Amino acid sequence: MEKSGNATHLRCDDCGSEFDLRQIVSLCPKCGGLLEVCYDLEGLKKSSHLFSEYVRDSIWRYRDFFPRVQDKNIVSLGEGGTPLVKSVSLGPSLGLDNLYFKNDTLMPTGSFKDRGYSLAISYAKELGVTRGVTYSSGNAGASFSAYSVRGNFPGLVMVDSQASATKKSMIMLYGMNATVLNASNFGQIEALIEKSVTELGCYPFVNFVNPIRHEAMKTFAYEIYSELKRMPDYSFHCVGTGGGLWGTWKGYNELAQMGIADRVPRMAAVQPECVNWLERAIESGADAIAPYGDGTKTIAQSINGNSPLQGGKRLLKAVRDSGGMALSVSDEEIKAAMLDLGHEGIAAEPSSASTVAALKKKAKEGLIRSDDLVVCIITGTALKQPKVVEQIASTPKFEIKADIGELRELLGKLGY
Template sequence: MVWSYATDYCCDDCAERFDLLQPLNTCPSCGGLLEIHYDLDRMKLDLQPEQFAAREPSMWRWHEFYPLQHAGNMVSMGEGGTPLLPSVYAGRKLGLSRLYFKNDALMPTGSFKDRGFSLAVSFAKELGISRGLTYSSGNAGASFAAYANRAGLDATVLVEYLANPIKKSMISLYGAHTAALYFESMTDITAMLERAVQELGLYQFVNFINPTRHEAMKSYAYEISQALGWKAPDVMIHPVGTGGGIWGAWKGFRELKQLNWIDSLPRMVAVQPYATGPIVRAFKQGARHAEKYGDPTQTIAQSIAADAPIQGGRRVLNAVYDSGGFAETVTNEEIIEAVQWLGHEGICAEPASAASLAALKRAVEQGIVQQDDCIVCVITGSGLKQPSIIQQAAVESELKLNASFEELNKLLASLWP
């Protein structure tokens, strides 16, 4: 049995190809982003969609679609395989008959980042890498710390000074070195990291600079298509910071289409905060390159508060344009309302995740999705990591009673007259 059908890296810019077992971040020739290629012709002959159903329900169910060569190097805590929940509340409010939530708040460290780090850390282990660095707004850092520590990889996380205290604590709890990162703009961070690759040869785990993380996000496409009976949704809505999630999912859907396992592709929708939405601004201007824009301190959706995406957000914009999708910003008020709506779905989401539902509400009002469209909103992280927002979104009960049957009886009579 072939464990992986990955063939090599290919540079987005100069198209030079590189052996997969080199420890590469960006292209050694031109600094462009590297994309991993697969032998899809052979996969088409060897694999059938039905054969995957009996495997373990994690993202590793789809190991043929990742670059890891040997199962023994897998670092896994049961990531992926999360439920695709049909809506019981928001769909009715919006008049949508087929709305689903892909709930990645249920992952081992509480966010969708675990898919990417399970693969990236496993692959680093395979390459013999013993230390690595990432920058993070919180979720990625916690995930990297947890997986790296389990793999015996020495991890350093530069965490944005804006990250909330719980996320910072999780990074330390999971055993990584960590430092608070101060900056004027994401462009400072990107320039620092790209120079560190070139001058220090330091292996990095930052989205896209690391060519493997978004490969794991392809598992969204596989899991969702499988759950829908090998059909793609019509619309997939994803919160976007650097955009590893939306780009990976789009790549996964395109692979499935090439294999003829699905017969259509979803429209990919990128969501960013109103306070800082460089990709949405570029989309509304018809551009394929996003310039620095906005103020990351002005949004509660800190996980997607990137004012300047890596390499101009080209991959995200390509996913949006090439799929016939769209990009939208949402305000803090719209996000809080979506956090409340998700509560009625049984989902405690962090603000960045609720942004996907807030964007859907806007899209319905603007008539750019249809009532009978099959729509998937990705819930990328748990609200438990940003408790102050959950407290803000919930109306706290002022009811009190002493522990006596009479008082309970009186309380219940007032609740259920």
């Protein structure tokens, strides 16, 4: 089998069949299972010097840890290399000395999806893919649109009818072909994507069905480890399909397998209460996740799918193998966490703030120790859901005329 840089082959999660990376393939052609990129560990070790210092750069700094892409096919907008911001107010108020926010609101299209799409579009060009489709609740669609258009890659976004008007407009702003997709549950969407592959020969860009996208999420682990010079104790992620959590988990594990880190963090997966299928499956000890809930009942629009892809086995594995947690939060808790993040200087969309809401609950229950190092991944900007921001953030309390006396009086009242 032909190697692709340090990547050696694709392997099916379910039947173990192996496939050449140069083959245009998404789900396992033999059994329909999910494919995972496998690497030559000794080859990866040759690039381990990359983790001895943190250089704020794009995800392509770590290209030795992806399947190989020639320079001419790389489509990049400077994604990755986002700030790891230490908490100055929430952490101390919870008694946590080491709380950090990985601020991916600053990505080119305003969400962490850009990491995955930069790599996935680049790799699709490398393979010579001629027709790509994706489903999106909004953020992924904007990212797919921006990277496809820049890379002159032919694709179609099917955007969830429930996505905010802003999210739909962002997709169109970048100039991509898009359609609104009406479906009553995530199972229907999953079936449509799978048939688009088997019956129409499309190359899909949905997390996991596309075997490459989550490889870029490993860069969360690489950046966090390189900057902190140690592993976090907890890594908090909001979970829709779970590509971010799974990819980050894979990255942490590679660091441990290369002997760079001596352990891996506990993975904390967070969902809205109304669709907490992962929490229910973890609590009941299930081997696969059943669809559950109604995603229209939460403001956390990016993570409101009512079922995972292919039974969510990867998510169950990451949470269980890491000794982690599956958690859920209410909309009220999410709104409070958005304000907490605002007071840290970070404007996060509801889904991202769910991680902070869940952390607060666990810290108050005494589950997190004061010296534990905790990282919450903040995946997308509040500007994607401006109506929620208007609801939760009050308008200014004071009003003055253009009069120096009134300004002096107000400053005095504020104690400045």
